[in-house]
Amino acid sequence: MWDMAQSTVPPTGPELGDRSGLAGDVVGRITHIASAMRHHQGTEFAELGLTPATARALHELDPDCPLPARDLAEVLGCDRSNVTALVDKLEQAGLVERRVDPADRRQKTLVVTETGRQVRARVRQVMSDSRLLAGLSTEELATLRELVWKVSDGGCPEQCETD
Amino acid sequence: MWDMAQSTVPPTGPELGDRSGLAGDVVGRITHIASAMRHHQGTEFAELGLTPATARALHELDPDCPLPARDLAEVLGCDRSNVTALVDKLEQAGLVERRVDPADRRQKTLVVTETGRQVRARVRQVMSDSRLLAGLSTEELATLRELVWKVSDGGCPEQCETD
DNA sequence: TATTGTTATACTCTATAACTATA
DNA sequence: TATAGTTATAGAGTATAACAATA
Numbered sequence: 001m002w003d004m005a006q007s008t009v010p011p012t013g014p015e016l017g018d019r020s021g022l023a024g025d026v027v028g029r030i031t032h033i034a035s036a037m038r039h040h041q042g043t044e045f046a047e048l049g050l051t052p053a054t055a056r057a058l059h060e061l062d063p064d065c066p067l068p069a070r071d072l073a074e075v076l077g078c079d080r081s082n083v084t085a086l087v088d089k090l091e092q093a094g095l096v097e098r099r100v101d102p103a104d105r106r107q108k109t110l111v112v113t114e115t116g117r118q119v120r121a122r123v124r125q126v127m128s129d130s131r132l133l134a135g136l137s138t139e140e141l142a143t144l145r146e147l148v149w150k151v152s153d154g155g156c157p158e159q160c161e162t163d
Numbered sequence: 164m165w166d167m168a169q170s171t172v173p174p175t176g177p178e179l180g181d182r183s184g185l186a187g188d189v190v191g192r193i194t195h196i197a198s199a200m201r202h203h204q205g206t207e208f209a210e211l212g213l214t215p216a217t218a219r220a221l222h223e224l225d226p227d228c229p230l231p232a233r234d235l236a237e238v239l240g241c242d243r244s245n246v247t248a249l250v251d252k253l254e255q256a257g258l259v260e261r262r263v264d265p266a267d268r269r270q271k272t273l274v275v276t277e278t279g280r281q282v283r284a285r286v287r288q289v290m291s292d293s294r295l296l297a298g299l300s301t302e303e304l305a306t307l308r309e310l311v312w313k314v315s316d317g318g319c320p321e322q323c324e325t326d
Numbered sequence: 327t328a329t330t331g332t333t334a335t336a337c338t339c340t341a342t343a344a345c346t347a348t349a
Numbered sequence: 350t351a352t353a354g355t356t357a358t359a360g361a362g363t364a365t366a367a368c369a370a371t372a
Contacts, residue, residue, distance in 0.1 A: 022304050024291025027200065029311040031290075034197030036315075037190065053362060070330060082363060084332055098331095106330040106371045127194075128187025135313055141185045144310045148192040150298055151307075152199075216339060233353060242341060247355055249339095261354095269348045269353040329372075336364080345356070 036132060044126040048119055049093060055123050057086045058095060063112035063120065068101065072110060095119055199295060207289040211282055212256060218286050220249045221258060226275035226283065231264065235273060258282055 038052070045055040060075045061067060069087060073080045087110060090096040095116030101107040112120060133141060201215070208218040223238045224230060232250060236243045250273060253259040258279030264270040275283060296304060 019301050019304070020291075020293065022301065022308055023293030023296045026296060026304060026308050026311055027291050027293050029308070029315050030193060030197055031200065032315050033311060034193055037194065051361065068330080078362085079364060080331065081333080081365085085362090104330085104372070108331065128183075128190050130183065130186030130190050133186045133189060133314055135316070136310065138182050138185065140310055140313070141182065141189060143306065144314075145185055145189045145192070147299065147303055147307045147310070148189055148196060150303070151296055152192050152195050153298070214338065231353075241339085243354065244342080244356080245340060264353095267349075267353085269346095271354065327372100330370085331368100332370100333368075334366085338362080338364105340361085341359080343357085346354085347352100348354100349350095349352075 033132060040129070040132070041126050044129070045123070048122060050119075050123070051089075054086055054089050055126075057083070058090060058112070058116065058120050059123050059127060061096065061110055061112050061116075061120070063117045066099075066109045066111045068107040068109055069098075070107070090116070196295060203292070203295070204289055207292070208286070211285060213282075213286070214252075217249055217252050218289075220246070221253060221275070221279065221283050222286050222290060224259065224273055224275050224279075224283070226280045229262075229272045229274045231270040231272055232261075233270070253279070 041055075042052050045052055048055070050058065057072060057076060060072060067075075069083045070080060072087075073083045076083070076086075087096060087098065091098060095113055097111045097113055098108045099111055101109050133144075136144065204218075205215050208215055211218070213221070220235065220239060223235060230238075232246045233243060235250075236246045239246070239249075250259060250261065254261060258276055260274045260276055261271045262274055264272050296307075299307065
């Protein structure tokens, strides 16, 4: 069935009986599509002087609602120690500032600068760039959205805790 | 529009007019789903004593059609130098053997062992594991397959050369 | 004593460049 | 000279453990 997923035969015969082959096929395709998306985003981020990880970190930092590093780590689903390096790079690039929280001097609040705000807007643009979906009609897109929505609701929408 | 993708509101109102919002929404969901799939696969591979990269390498090695390392690198879309380390691990685990090609003694053919054959079967199972799609009916699955197929045809099915 | 951010360290993944042994 | 595999090295990404400052 995996071989089928790798072939170039179009899905003209849905073969509704073979549920697991069907599902495995879809899994393979989604993997391919996501990989292509990551690749494309990676090159776009590089043009902004960002790596995928720093871009994602910037993306998660709301300019209107500064977070402590601890919370950013949680949103990113990674360890606090990684956030240090990520924010180091963002700060070096002038996109983010660390500010000691006067209320709790252990915490450092991550504030997006004006430049950071602009770069972040571009990052968000790239992250929802849908050129890969250009081949679908608007109706197909709507159907696809319904289906992927249903999948991510039933599965692991955020950090995949249901494993 | 990205905020919409992050919300928990179901897509009951398709809003067919907003094509780019629709598409960005789908991109975000596909990213989430693929991330969850990678996470799940990673833990399954770990139980087999494999990393995602070694699992993928093993997956690409057809036991009935041994490849030289050069070809594996091409299939994996990575540099030859990486294949050395990957095959080192697979060989250490007793899953693959290197054999010098008598016809061209520069080449080393990668042969999957009997154990490797069994582990690879499990890897293939994990890679097409579709528990995340359990919430879809077989009909929805068929529709989804048609759509993702169409996307990967129009976009970057394999190593994304069309960038 | 518990928590925040940091540092030190290690492992995976990937890329480039230089080396070797063949061809 | 060109190619296959290897080695050395580097950087990104992520994890754990230990530490300083603060609560």
